[in-house]
Amino acid sequence: MKKMDFTTGKPKVCVSLMAKDYSDLIAQAKELNQSIADIVEWRVDYYPEAKEAEKVIETLIDLRECLADKTLLFTFRTLDEGGEQAIGLNDYKKLYLAVAQSKKVDLMDIELSYAEFLGRQFVQEIKNQEIQVIISHHDFDKTPDDATLIFKIGVMNQFGADVGKLATMPQSLEDVLRMLGLITKARGFSQLPLAVMSMGEVGKISRVSGELIGSVLTFGAVGEASAPGQIPLDQLVECMNALKLS
Numbered sequence: 001m002k003k004m005d006f007t008t009g010k011p012k013v014c015v016s017l018m019a020k021d022y023s024d025l026i027a028q029a030k031e032l033n034q035s036i037a038d039i040v041e042w043r044v045d046y047y048p049e050a051k052e053a054e055k056v057i058e059t060l061i062d063l064r065e066c067l068a069d070k071t072l073l074f075t076f077r078t079l080d081e082g083g084e085q086a087i088g089l090n091d092y093k094k095l096y097l098a099v100a101q102s103k104k105v106d107l108m109d110i111e112l113s114y115a116e117f118l119g120r121q122f123v124q125e126i127k128n129q130e131i132q133v134i135i136s137h138h139d140f141d142k143t144p145d146d147a148t149l150i151f152k153i154g155v156m157n158q159f160g161a162d163v164g165k166l167a168t169m170p171q172s173l174e175d176v177l178r179m180l181g182l183i184t185k186a187r188g189f190s191q192l193p194l195a196v197m198s199m200g201e202v203g204k205i206s207r208v209s210g211e212l213i214g215s216v217l218t219f220g221a222v223g224e225a226s227a228p229g230q231i232p233l234d235q236l237v238e239c240m241n242a243l244k245l246s
Contacts, residue, residue, distance in 0.1 A: 011210030
């Protein structure tokens with residue numbers, strides 16, 4: 001298990017595994033293990049057998065071996081938040097607890113709406129396995145007002161998140177600028193480490209400016225992007241290094 005310190009240093013960089021075929025998934029994992037990313041996310045919702053916990057864990061055993069040098073993040077992104085599959089609450093709970101108990105991942109992404117339905121005990125059961133938890137919220141239609149977003153951050157904190165993640169779609173440049181300043185505003189209410197990003201082309205600046213705005217995690221692309229506006233990994237890291245604070 002690899003504990004990630006999100007409180008110090010430059011923002012961590014994550015890339016996603018999205019292959020649907022086992023052989024392609026393993027090949028992609030071996031490639032990403034050699035990349036400059038800090039974290040590799042398995043977007044299991046792309047996997048046809050994602051709801052079959054035993055088969056997911058069998059695949060995780062092989063992925064863990066291929067990704068020996070990386071922190072491994074497990075994510076089932078639901079259809080409502082931009083993912084590839086829908087999943088019921090009970091299946092989501094069973095899958096996440098089985099994966100946590102396998103101890104083959106370091107981080108797990110739990111969507112805020114599911115955490116609210118399943119309760120704090122669900123989140124704590126995962127954390128009891130020495131797994132860090134990202135609680136996330138994605139809005140592919142708009143950027144809610146600041147008060148709504150800060151309220152969500154507070155709920156993430158109450159549920160025991162190690163990191164809170166907010167990704168929203170801007171309708172204007174003003175929306176992007178609001179997201180860039182959100183962490184500063186949120187600090188008056190919570191010290192939870194936050195990953196904040198504005199999606200789409202106009203929001204790209206939010207993906208490289210994490211050190212300046214206080215965002216602890218960003219996502220780059222190797223091949224296919226997992227969200228609108230992601231920047232190729234090499235370009236992302238180059239931009240982040242150019243903007244690094246001395």
